[in-house]
Amino acid sequence: MSAPKVLISDKLSPASIAIFQSRGIEVDFKPGLKPAELREIIGQYDGLAVRSATKVTREVLDAAPRLKVVGRAGIGVDNVDVSSATARGVVVMNTPHGNAITTAEHAIAMMFALARQLPEASASTKAGKWEKNRFMGVELTGKTLGLIGAGNIGSIVASRANGLHMKVIAFDPFLSEKRALEIGVEKVDLDALVARADIVTIHAPYTEQTKNILNRDRIFALKKGARIINCARGGLLDEAALHDALKSGHLAGAALDVFEVEPATDSPLFTLENVVCTPHLGAATAEAQENVALQVAEQMSDFLLSGAVSNAINMPSVTAEEAPRLRPYMELARQLGALAGQLTAHVGDEVKAIRVEYEGAAAELNQKPLTAAALAGVLAPMMGAVNMVNAPALAKERGIEVAETVLERSGDYATLLRVTLVTDEWSRSVAGTLVGTGRPRLVEIKGIAVEADFAPHMLYVTNQDRPGFIGHFGTTLAEAGINIATFHLGRDKPGGDAICLVGLDGPVPDAVLATVRGLPLVVRAVPLAF
Template sequence: MPKVLISDKLSPAAVEIFRARGVEVDVKTGLSAADLRAIIGEYDGLAIRSATKVTKEVLETATNLKVVGRAGIGVDNVDIKSATARGVVVMNTPNGNAITTAEHAIAMMFALARQIPEASASTKAGKWEKNRFMGVELTGKVLGVIGCGNIGSIVADRAIGLKMRVVAYDPYLTDKRARDIGVEKIELADLIARADIITLHTPLTDQTRNIISRDALARAKKGVRIINCARGGLVDEAALAEALKSGHVAGAALDVFEVEPAKESPLFALENVVCTPHLGASTTEAQENVALQIAEQMSDFLLTGAVSNAINMPSVSAEDAPRLKPYMELCRSLGAFAGQLTTAQHSAIKAVTIEYEGAAAGLNTKPLTAAALAGLMGPMMEGANMVNAPVLAHDRGIEVSETIHDRPSEYQTLVRISVVTDTQTRGVAGTLFAGSRPRIVEIKGIPVEADFARHMLYVTNQDKPGFIGRFGAVLSEAGINIATFHLGRAEAGGDAICLVSIDEEPSEEVLKAVRALPLVVQAAPLSF
């Protein structure tokens, strides 16, 4: 039974989902970093919100950890690079609080336009300063949306309903998508110059840090209003404070800050600033949604292999997971076959091509390629899996490519892996027998039909009489039983392949004896 730790406060319904799905769960909130490191090795999964910091040091002690689930969007508190290197899936719930966060941005926009917080405080203090709080209408104003993904597009939709004109900057926003949601797609510099109100809905990256900089504020329209309900660090807070004091920026509303919890800021003393303590996702509905979603996603992954909303590996839906499983096993086994032979020859891999034909060509090939790379990198790197194998290949300068053939195949489905090394190109192809059992059908262009077995011997030799008898005699003298014996050759008297399933792993002495046989070119043990 998989075991999950919930280390931040989540809805009790999440606990019930884990247990109902057959996942053991412990709830231990408020753990110190040292406390978390002391116990995390017991768990297969870790469910968090924003309080728990999943650092490199935590991951190093998480020897059984397979998945970190963030109930919410931001994963700033997870060391993604270290998690990926250790083969840990990191997933979030990008849609669970989208509406809530978008509504908070709209609420901040209204509060800013009509000075609602200041007017409320004044009235409660016994004043009646009707003439002091002169607001502005939103109708007809230009709203600049920086980041038009899930949340940004909802904000744009609500703003259009308020009869605002919406312009958007997002490098990933297509012209068609912009037309569909009714926004004008423009460049960042144009947005900053044209917008009456700017709202931020982008993740914090090296490219977006301080996207609202001192220079950007100087180029903005006088009287602009700034809203940030996305991530702290998108706005240069010191520069914003100066622009507010000078009157160039009419007002700002921030739900997120460079340092949180935000105990002090140059913005706090300014009347034309609205501040909230990171409340974007703080509604009953959103908290329930993200908790339920992350519990379902983590349970699916731990129990069926389905991957949803992963940050560091391809997604596999719960519906597709059972169908993809035999194909993933085929790809992993083919990759392991090629990887073990390459390692045996001490060759450096330069490039890998994975080809898909027949039924395999119509599938989601991203997880299949990840499985193939996991098999390939496994003999070279302990702990290689579908999460970290693509990164391991990239870090070693291995060029990886996919080819999907839209053509009839000799087999109902076919996957071929070609590995280019310093000395040769080696290809191995396989299919699924009876729709579920991986089978080798080709090695180095030579037809060879064989099932994968726990222990195998791969031998290349010259096709001459007497070889099979001498080879069998070596195994017999060593007391090794042959389970299956598969042969293939390019042409009579030419290169031949012998692939033998045996009952036990061959010793080094047996391998030396096989390699010493006349006509043998190569002999290598394989394990699956």
């Protein structure tokens, strides 16, 4: 098997190249590629490492059949079409912690610059003026700082602001009361934040829900003399409304590191003295650039070599320590899902719900990636190219309810996974365990005990439990020159419904399958592939 191959298409620290190479990954460093040039060569690579310059569009992804992972050295993934990547089964990672301190420090620096009018005072003094009375500032001590977003960066800003003896309030839909206490903030709703804050600083991602979160109404609802800081993403506030509020004197100042359109070379805000502007410098320190480059290289290497997933936007995380332990369980989940999916695809019924149960040792694991593997197994027979990345999204798109159940009790097996598909007419379960050194093994189909190893090619037959079936079935395969590798039987009761599952050396020809389906006592015959 050839080594994975990664393309770095933006300027990253040389240390990132060294990390890939030290892990045995082939890497090409080609910053500054034009879109057409990127599309022309991306098909050669398993991974793509970018910063913000490269645009990973649907067209780029369409040209990348080998691509497994896109790593963004930075927090945002605005330049990556995450939906298209997910649909194609490509993991998208970012590095949310690598530049968090640097960005938080920039926000604090902007706050000081606003409070003491430092840029204007510096320019005035350098111009030979000594306008001491013109630049009357305000103290930060005792002021109320309103955080919109209290994640990685927002919590660091809160820590620094608490050190300045500011009162910190925060709006964040995902902030729990416990976490608010831990980071020293008062959790409030957005309207309360707008009404109370002397300074508002934004640390939220750009989404449809957060677009213009500080709109015209909220900007003018701020206290007279309030200040706004945005070091997160352009588009989180209404720049035209901000201009009007500043020019009218309603707001005392604003500090912006990001803009709706970047690069921002012409804006009405630039004409106002009470606006501090920087060219998207939030992560622009030597330490941050090194950190995010090293982090993205480590994350991508771990994924390509061991399947570990860190800081993924579109897939559950799997640590490097978990990956080896989870791998056999993921394969078991995938094979169980594939069995249930193939049996369902054969009859064409629409799946309404998929339930995955974990029992015994499996109940103690990280179940999210296992469920994703089971979903991939179920959906692949019906939809084609499905993997752990896009399976949850595809299930959601089709309105399929997905549920996980953890049963800590011990049953007949030390570990057990059960996958159940539900339609409007019926539900069907398959269950399996791990044996030996982690080999997946089937133990149950539709409530009937069937002990069987999975094989690349199998034939599943349901029949009436009557004498003569095995002889007729075996003779049919023998006469067709088909060798039986494994043979497994199960039944619900004597004379009731029976299951025959055989492992074969190759696929069953259509003509032979038709003959099997026509045998006495045969109810159903389905070819399986794993």
